[in-house]
Amino acid sequence: MGEFELIARYFTRPPAAGGMVARGVGDDCAVLDLGDRWLALTTDMLVEGRHFFAGAEPEALGHKALAVNLSDLAAAGAAPRCFFLALALPQADEVWLAAFSRGMLALADAHGCTLAGGDTTRSSAGGPLTICITAVGETPPGAALSRAGALVGDDLWVSGEVGDAALALERLRSAVAPAQAGAQCLCSTTLGPGLRRGDGALDAIRQRLDRPEPRVALGLRLRGLASSCIDVSDGLLGDLGHIRERSGVGAELLWSAVPRSPTLRAQPPEVEQRCALAGGDDYEVLFTAAPAQRDAVQTAGAAAGVAVKRIGRITAEPGCRVLDADGRMIDTAGLASFDHFAP
Ligand SMILES: [Mg+2]
Structure with missing residues (x-):
């Protein structure tokens, strides 16, 4: 269970x-x-x-x-x-x-x-x-955002960048004794090889894991603007799944649009994809809004001092399709989001 x-x-x-x-x-x-x-x-x-x-x-x-x-x-x-x-x-x-x-x-x-x-x-x-x-x-009464409310045709947005916290955690885990590492919390995906060690930039991303900045100012400005909203704690795809489920919709995600740091982009492709799509611990906000609100969403992000990026759209077809730059579907079957009681 x-x-x-x-x-x-x-x-x-x-x-x-x-x-x-x-x-x-x-x-x-x-x-x-x-x-x-x-x-x-x-x-x-x-x-x-x-x-x-x-x-x-x-x-x-x-x-x-x-x-x-x-x-x-x-x-x-x-x-x-x-x-x-x-x-x-x-x-x-x-x-x-x-x-x-x-x-x-x-x-x-x-x-x-x-x-x-x-x-x-x-x-x-x-x-x-x-x-x-x-x-x-x-x-104000009635103004709280929720995971329910995403409508077919809405844009899908995310704040900041995703995946750095998971990358930092992978690096920390590889640095501690295996016996201790076995008790740590991470995405349920297995950790592959290929993390580059001795790179100073990796130390900088530890900040994203240890000191996440909650997007409170952005959340306040999304009232009346976002049709649904969730924070990315368990991984982008998993948390998008919560919006889909609660809103009764599907989603299309453009991999090339998912914002990620130069450090993450420098990782092997499978590490980059796993951390950005399923890593978790990002504490960015993932939200939907009508296409007519694009300018207003950008203005909200600028006023809150955080970048916002359009990364896909809400569809009537259930499920989530992740597309590459050529519109081909990326297989994300192995990218489960974090679940404390997963077998
Ligand atoms: Mg949450």
């Missing part, structure tokens, strides 16, 4: 009648309808040895733990308001705590997001460090 089937079978229920939940399980954020405003809520957990290496640099870890939650708020077009932190710590290491909180709170301050509460406990002997954050954002 995969992660998403597990959630669908055991944890997906219709909201209780008369409750405030306007949108429940199955989107980047749940939405509470408060009448004069909507609250968007999301929760994301990071587990040592699963989402990050044991001994990971604590300041970056603090940043990333909050960033992945703010990224979900961005996908909902919600303005961050506050967050809650639940920590299971092997021990109270003050040096670690100082650095971790510094990284987390610097990002929180940058987004005006208040740490409003939480819980701290000691993990059982040898238990992993676990960080769970719940973030709360706000939108």
